[in-house]
Amino acid sequence: xxxxxxxxxxxxxxxxxxxxxxxxxxxxxxxxxxxxxxxxxxxxxxxxxxxxxxxxxxxxxxxxxxxxxxxxxxxxxxxxxxxxxxxxxxxxxxxxxxxxxxxxxxxxxxxxxxxxxxxxxxxxxxxxxxxxxxxxxxxxxxxxxxxxxxxxxxxxxxxxxxxxxxxxxxxxxxxxxxxxxxxxxxxxxxxxxxxxxxxxxxxxxxxxxxxx
Numbered sequence: 531x532x533x534x535x536x537x538x539x540x541x542x543x544x545x546x547x548x549x550x551x552x553x554x555x556x557x558x559x560x561x562x563x564x565x566x567x568x569x570x571x572x573x574x575x576x577x578x579x580x581x582x583x584x585x586x587x588x589x590x591x592x593x594x595x596x597x598x599x600x601x602x603x604x605x606x607x608x609x610x611x612x613x614x615x616x617x618x619x620x621x622x623x624x625x626x627x628x629x630x631x632x633x634x635x636x637x638x639x640x641x642x643x644x645x646x647x648x649x650x651x652x653x654x655x656x657x658x659x660x661x662x663x664x665x666x667x668x669x670x671x672x673x674x675x676x677x678x679x680x681x682x683x684x685x686x687x688x689x690x691x692x693x694x695x696x697x698x699x700x701x702x703x704x705x706x707x708x709x710x711x712x713x714x715x716x717x718x719x720x721x722x723x724x725x726x727x728x729x730x731x732x733x734x735x736x737x738x739x740x741x742x
Contacts, residue, residue, distance in 0.1 A: 630679050630707075631648075631650070631679070631707060634677045634679050635648070638670065638674050638680075640666055640669045642662035642666045644659055644660045645658070646658045646659050646700075647659075653707040654704060654705075654706055655704065655706070655707065656702065656704050657705065658702045659700070659701060660693060660698045661698065661699045663699060666699075667699065667701045667703075671683040671703065674705050678708070680708065681706050681708050682706045683703060683705045684703060685701065687702045688701040688702075689701075
């Protein structure tokens with residue numbers, strides 16, 4: 531069968547080009563949509579992978595924070611133990627110094643002098659006592675200054691009093707222990723009877739000197 535094209539030759543070419551253009555445009559749109567979709571899938575997968583990594587890093591950071599907190603607690607406990615150890619060592623040093631103090635007071639106490647109270651604040655000691663005369667107090671201060679463990683004897687007060695129907699001099703003086711640490715300035719008060727307990731015979735000698 532013979533087909534006769536009644537359209538003009540140029541119109542037929544334009545129609546063909548239009549169809550080709552439409553097919554090319556459709557192919558381009560389909561290709562662009564495919565590329566966009568594939569790119570979106572790849573990008574979403576990368577984002578999901580990065581999010582999983584971020585979640586893993588956050589979880590590890592939380593674990594590290596917990597470990598750091600445990601380490602801080604251990605460091606605080608260690609510091610507290612070291613501080614307690616230092617306090618115990620200081621107390622031991624101070625205790626040994628207190629024993630030396632009592633021994634030195636008994637050794638350096640001249641005849642005619644009686645101690646009523648001993649108050650220690652760190653390496654500072656305050657002595658309160660009775661003496662038959664001012665000269666006895668001066669002798670006590672010289673003896674304390676000559677001690678290898680005591681220094682800086684300083685008279686605070688001296689006044690006349692009556693004890694057991696006797697005229698005596700009540701004195702107060704301060705001295706310092708040599709080489710004693712004083713981190714907390716812990717105050718301790720010891721009665722004069724403690725000093726006498728170290729050497730009862732010395733106290734009896736002092737009492738005899740006062741009552742003579």
